[in-house]
Amino acid sequence: MPVNLDKPHNWKTDVALSVDMYNDWFMNFAPKAFRDTRIETTRSVLATLAATGNLTNLQPIVLRAHPESLSTLRMSTCPPIAVDRLIGLSGASASLVKTMEEGKLPARMNATDFNANLLKIISIVQRMADPDIFVWLGREAVATEAEVLRAATIVADRLCGAVANPIIRNAQEKRQLAAIKAWLEARQYRQVPNGTRFDAMPPGTFSFRMNVPVKLEGGLQTINIPVDAVIKPHGSAAEELPIFFEAKSAGDFTNTNKRRKEEAVKMAQLRSNYGGQVRFNLFLCGYFDSGYLGYEAAEGIDWVWEHRIDDLAEFGL
Structure with a gap:
């Protein structure tokens, strides 16, 4: 009935x-619910910053070990870069970028091609890194703890805003x-x-x-x-x-x-x-x-x- x-x-x-x-x-x-997710996301962003020397030492080995950090790097630029925009700007493999966005590594790509694609991505991130967030880039003094936490919170807000x-x-x-x-x-x-x-x-x-x-x-x-x-x-x-x-x-x-x-x-x-x-x-x-x-x-x-x-x-x- x-x-x-x-x-x-x-x-x-x-x-x-x-x-x-x-x-x-x-x-x-x-x-x-949003705040709780933002707290977890901030921790993830802090881990990415720590692994990359607060974006001063961004190397392919980091992305190989932590493919999930790609979304953090996309939100660290000015302006933030969507997945398809990153593919278009960098010329990197679309399947590689989208696989890494899922936190995984591509299954069928030789090491040389993989490394070359990562260098393309890194080049775009370094060129477009937001200087108003990562205020220590380009200066001699290293980032303070407060500056890093502030930057991580802003990037986490961007990430959460994109998936609110x-x-x-x-x-x-x-x-x-x-x-x-x-x-x-x-x-x-x-x-x-x-x-x-x-x-x-x-x-x-x-x-x-x-x-x-x-x-x-x-x-x-x-x-x-x-x-x-x-x-x-x-x-x-x-x-x-x-x-x-x-x-x-x-x-x-x-x-x-x-x-x-x-x-x-x-x-x-x-x-x-x-x-x-x-x-x-x-x-x-x-x-x-x-x-x-x-x-x-x-x-x-x-x-x-x-x-x-x-x-x-x-x-x-």
Whole structure:
């Protein structure tokens, strides 16, 4: 039985309440999530500065040992350099730069070519290093501890500013899953160990961020679809599939409508592999308007509003 998708007369009120809930969380908790990430990022920047002699001794050996430091170096220039801009300016291999941005080294590049590419990157960083941040560059006196910490904080702010939305989204998702976990455990559900297959879960169990394998059209390729919450209701038969929930939060209406097809594609893939009995739903908090809700309802996707989390019981949980 539908829970919310067939009740459009409630949508306007629920949207307003959901927006209020998200805004309250954002004002009270998002700044802390951002600050905590900035503290960790500052430590990472300080480590890069220490390894490079505070940018006075930038050598290929450092980038080989710490490929993840490339993002710090990009944010140390004036102006900060995006990944594609660095590739264009330096002439370095695009695959090398993008692999290092992921904190890894390229698997198939000989040492000579690798070193030559790193020297190209280093040349750009040294030429464009921000003199207003790294005030010791070009002078005889070495950097003071206060100057280094100030520079690291500024670079960390740049790094965090570039990924502010993902930081907030990840913090909100953790909070949403914690709310689901508390609700389930209050009703004697238990979390299964990591590695448990979704179709081997006993009744009365749940898991988070579980991969569900599906074969793409043609059956030649199998991919894993990540599902935020997978719940096997009490009393369900062994052959019954668990219920899938995707935790969704949004701080504005524009992005939700841009991304609303994602859930429909995910459900279509699940149903094409496991049949029409697949139950795929959303757990919503934030800016989801009637246009978004109508689209999901038309695709047969139901949802639970976080401000009415007890609606989970109406799914048989």
